[in-house]
Amino acid sequence: MTQLVTRVNEDLVSLVDELVEDGVVESRSDAVRRGLRVLIDQQQRLRIGEAIVRGYRDHPQSEDEVASADEATVRMIGEEPW
DSSP states (O other): OOOOOOOOOHHHHHHHHHHHHTTSSSSHHHHHHHHHHHHHHHHHHHHHHHHHHHHHHHSOOOHHHHHHHHHHHHHHHHHSOO
């Protein structure tokens, strides 16, 4: 496993130590690993979202596709037992 070395200010260390004390994370290293995973996941989701938007802008839905989706939605709502 590769080791990353970084410096953080005392305020951040105190907050991480509180997470350890509260049992939210097992250790400072665990907190850093989880934080990195969250950051990476957010960036991946952002890139995917931007790709989806770009796809719709480059290839917008046709009127027929929108109408079909609307009809399917109306049918699904009509089938609900409310």
